[in-house]
Amino acid sequence: MKILDIALKDMLQSFRSVFAVMLMFVEPIMITGLIYFAFGGLGGGGSDGLDLPMTRVVVANQDQADATSGISAGNEVTKILQSEELADFLEVTMAEDEAAARAAIDDRKADVAVIIPAEFSKAMTVSGARATITLYHDPTLTLGPGIVKAVIDGIMDGFSGYKITADITEKQLARQGQTMGPDTLRALAISYTQWAQNQNTTEGASADPTISLRGPSGSRTPDDSPLAGILGPVMAGMLIFFVFFGGAYTAQSIVKEDEIGTLARLSTTPTPSATILGGKLVSVFLMVLVQSIVLLISSALIFKIQWGEPAGVIAMTLSMLVAAAGFGILVASFIRNTRQGGVMLGGVMTLCGMVGGLFTAGFNTPSGTFDIISRFVPHGWALDGWKLAMSRASISEVLVPAAVLLGMGVLFFVIGTMLFRKRFA
Amino acid sequence: MNNGKAIEVQDLHRHFGDIKAVQGVSFDVRQGEIFSLLGPNGAGKSTTISMLSCLLQPNAGDALVMGHSITRRPMEVKKAIGVVPQEIALYPDLTARENLAFWGKMYGLRGKTLGRRIDQVLEIIGLVEQQKRPAGKFSGGMKRRLNIGIALLHKPQVIIMDEPTVGIDPQSRRHILDNVKELNRQGMTVLYTTHYMEEAAELSDHIAIMDQGQIVASGTHDELVKIVGKQDRVELTINTESERVLPAWQAIDGVHKATATDSIITLLVDESDRVLPRLFEAAIEAKVHITSVTIQEPNLEAVFLHLTGRALRDG
Numbered sequence: 011m012k013i014l015d016i017a018l019k020d021m022l023q024s025f026r027s028v029f030a031v032m033l034m035f036v037e038p039i040m041i042t043g044l045i046y047f048a049f050g051g052l053g054g055g056g057s058d059g060l061d062l063p064m065t066r067v068v069v070a071n072q073d074q075a076d077a078t079s080g081i082s083a084g085n086e087v088t089k090i091l092q093s094e095e096l097a098d099f100l101e102v103t104m105a106e107d108e109a110a111a112r113a114a115i116d117d118r119k120a121d122v123a124v125i126i127p128a129e130f131s132k133a134m135t136v137s138g139a140r141a142t143i144t145l146y147h148d149p150t151l152t153l154g155p156g157i158v159k160a161v162i163d164g165i166m167d168g169f170s171g172y173k174i175t176a177d178i179t180e181k182q183l184a185r186q187g188q189t190m191g192p193d194t195l196r197a198l199a200i201s202y203t204q205w206a207q208n209q210n211t212t213e214g215a216s217a218d219p220t221i222s223l224r225g226p227s228g229s230r231t232p233d234d235s236p237l238a239g240i241l242g243p244v245m246a247g248m249l250i251f252f253v254f255f256g257g258a259y260t261a262q263s264i265v266k267e268d269e270i271g272t273l274a275r276l277s278t279t280p281t282p283s284a285t286i287l288g289g290k291l292v293s294v295f296l297m298v299l300v301q302s303i304v305l306l307i308s309s310a311l312i313f314k315i316q317w318g319e320p321a322g323v324i325a326m327t328l329s330m331l332v333a334a335a336g337f338g339i340l341v342a343s344f345i346r347n348t349r350q351g352g353v354m355l356g357g358v359m360t361l362c363g364m365v366g367g368l369f370t371a372g373f374n375t376p377s378g379t380f381d382i383i384s385r386f387v388p389h390g391w392a393l394d395g396w397k398l399a400m401s402r403a404s405i406s407e408v409l410v411p412a413a414v415l416l417g418m419g420v421l422f423f424v425i426g427t428m429l430f431r432k433r434f435a
Numbered sequence: 436m437n438n439g440k441a442i443e444v445q446d447l448h449r450h451f452g453d454i455k456a457v458q459g460v461s462f463d464v465r466q467g468e469i470f471s472l473l474g475p476n477g478a479g480k481s482t483t484i485s486m487l488s489c490l491l492q493p494n495a496g497d498a499l500v501m502g503h504s505i506t507r508r509p510m511e512v513k514k515a516i517g518v519v520p521q522e523i524a525l526y527p528d529l530t531a532r533e534n535l536a537f538w539g540k541m542y543g544l545r546g547k548t549l550g551r552r553i554d555q556v557l558e559i560i561g562l563v564e565q566q567k568r569p570a571g572k573f574s575g576g577m578k579r580r581l582n583i584g585i586a587l588l589h590k591p592q593v594i595i596m597d598e599p600t601v602g603i604d605p606q607s608r609r610h611i612l613d614n615v616k617e618l619n620r621q622g623m624t625v626l627y628t629t630h631y632m633e634e635a636a637e638l639s640d641h642i643a644i645m646d647q648g649q650i651v652a653s654g655t656h657d658e659l660v661k662i663v664g665k666q667d668r669v670e671l672t673i674n675t676e677s678e679r680v681l682p683a684w685q686a687i688d689g690v691h692k693a694t695a696t697d698s699i700i701t702l703l704v705d706e707s708d709r710v711l712p713r714l715f716e717a718a719i720e721a722k723v724h725i726t727s728v729t730i731q732e733p734n735l736e737a738v739f740l741h742l743t744g745r746a747l748r749d750g
């Protein structure tokens with residue numbers, strides 16, 4: 011009972027604090043809202059209401075078809091950018107070379123330059139090779155480049171599906187003492203291309219694409235607007251970032267109570283120290299729970315974000331809850347005082363958010379290395395899980411990141427609690 | 436209860452690293468009395484109080500509060516006491532009433548009992564009108580009063596107050612001192628710490644003077660004052676060097692100690708009413724003009740000075 015009294019008192023305090031309410035409830039919705047309005051989402055709901063401004067794209071394709079596989083990835087990218095689907099908001103022209111494309115941007119004749127490097131196709135077939143498509147744009151523009159980046163990310167996603175297949179196959183062979191010869195690789199490339207083509211014919215998307223255009227959130231239903239495809243992950247990123255922040259902020263109140271003397275005063279009342287610490291921990295869980303529910307529901311109502319099937323949403327909400335609370339308690343246990351705490355919380359949370367890919371969610375599908383790095387922080391797993399849930403992946407798929415999150419959360423919680431007990435109890 | 440003692444402190448010791456904050460403190464507080472610990476900043480009052488309220492473990496010694504050992508039965512002790520910490524400890528974002536409600540719950544009060552008790556306490560501390568305002572917006576004096584109110588909620592047998600009047604306006608201070616007396620009149624035992632000798636003198640049945648972690652003297656106000664005798668302290672300022680009149684004054688019957696700096700002369704005299712006219716006569720004879728006179732009856736300040744050689748105020 012006293013545990014709850016302490017937790018409820020903490021929540022009451024948070025709701026009285028303008029800063030806390032902004033941090034936990036207003037900002038995540040506001041930031042998503044900015045993107046929503048920037049993309050002209052005022053029409054609301056379905057793709058009909060979508061009113062994206064036209065973006066002028068100039069493409070410099072320096073790629074040659076790969077001799078071994080016959081794939082011309084540069085052409086594919088160009089084709090997709092020029093496809094009818096995108097004609098509503100992308101106006102694509104071709105440039106002779108990189109310099110010409112850049113000049114078009116500098117002269118403000120185009121908004122975004124897409125520079126496809128030479129050897130781009132080759133990079134697609136040679137395992138371990140890298141190729142980078144460069145976007146060049148006026149830094150004051152964010153909307154147009156954002157759309158183009160989202161589209162290209164979707165394309166790269168399709169390519170990397172093929173690349174990953176190749177990588178994995180090669181590794182398995184190597185373990186058996188063999189390496190993959192060019193013939194095997196070629197066979198693989200051909201079979202993948204055929205598979206990809208079949209995928210597309212069944213979907214009946216574009217005329218003759220080798221690679222299908224996929225939204226950053228994975229598969230999508232035909233009704234989905236590009237906006238929803240971007241907004242979902244954006245909101246997921248904001249949800250995760252601010253829920254983790256909210257957890258740490260609430261956990262920090264233990265340090266604050268130590269400073270203002272109320273923690274010591276609590277110890278002069280007939281309340282066991284385990285109850286006091288317990289109450290503070292429960293308040294972190296409750297706060298994060300309320301925050302998650304409010305954000306999930308309000309974003310669904312305001313931005314029509316579909317978080318997924320109930321089972322997936324529940325699994326992700328609960329596991330994110332435990333992870334955010336545990337992480338918050340762990341981080342707060344390292345905070346010496348609240349003056350230092352604000353800076354530290356902001357720093358740690360922003361860093362973890364960046365590593366976890368939260369700020370680029372919706373505009374960027376992580377590349378291989380980044381994908382691995384993001385797994386070091388719970389934020390990365392949470393983003394993964396929510397993307398899966400939103401793409402209505404099977405519950406067993408969602409359960410993987412959810413279980414990892416849960417495990418991380420419990421571990422953080424145990425360590426954080428131990429540190430706090432050493433300090434205050 | 437046992438032999439009518441609310442608190443029995445037995446040779447408490449506490450150090451922080453090399454700092455010996457409390458070294459061998461013993462005293463008894465009788466049930467129903469106001470007992471003051473008087474001492475300058477850093478004397479070890481708060482450290483003693485913290486041990487009695489089970490916030491700090493003593494390095495040695497023990498104390499019984501309402502018969503319960505602070506080291507062995509802390510929960511029983513906590514139920515019996517209300518603690519008013521020296522630093523204001525409440526939630527600034529919550530209103531006065533919400534603060535009282537929360538702390539009341541921590542003392543195990545609930546529902547209607549709690550509600551009624553909050554009303555009573557608000558009445559006592561004079562914050563009925565302001566109960567819906569956030570505590571953070573209160574003046575220093577109002578915060579101090581709320582800080583005290585929190586400790587009264589569960590009607591403790593013993594209330595321990597650590598310098599509850601520091602840094603507030605005279606009106607709030609008066610209110611608090613009257614509160615303390617009223618609570619005591621209703622039967623609460625009060626352990627009070629202060630570095631203001633007037634407060635100790637006004638409130639206390641018994642006073643222990645503390646300095647550098649030790650009790651240097653204890654007793655009733657009168658008993659303590661007797662340590663320096665019944666002499667009044669007379670301070671005179673004259674318009675010339677003190678040598679012109681000092682020998683004449685020292686010769687007067689009833690004048691004991693005399694010290695002089697430039698034109699200010701301090702005398703310890705038996706009965707100032709009788710001696711003062713003689714001082715003036717002697718001054719006229721020596722053609723010395725007296726520009727100011729102050730008479731101080733013996734007080735705790737003088738006792739502290741006498742015992743430690745230092746002033747109480749600036750510790």
Ligand SMILES: Nc1ncnc2c1ncn2[C@@H]1O[C@H](COP(=O)(O)OP(=O)(O)O)[C@@H](O)[C@H]1O
Pocket residue numbers: 451454455456474475476477478479480481482483
């Ligand atoms: N937590 C602490 N850590 C280190 N020194 C302390 C601590 N608390 C008190 N002291 C020291 O112990 C001595 C007594 O302090 P305190 O009990 O607060 O005196 P008072 O309440 O009479 O002003 C002082 O020298 C003070 O600096």
Ligand SMILES: [Mg+2]
Pocket residue numbers: 477480481482521597598
């Ligand atoms: Mg003190």
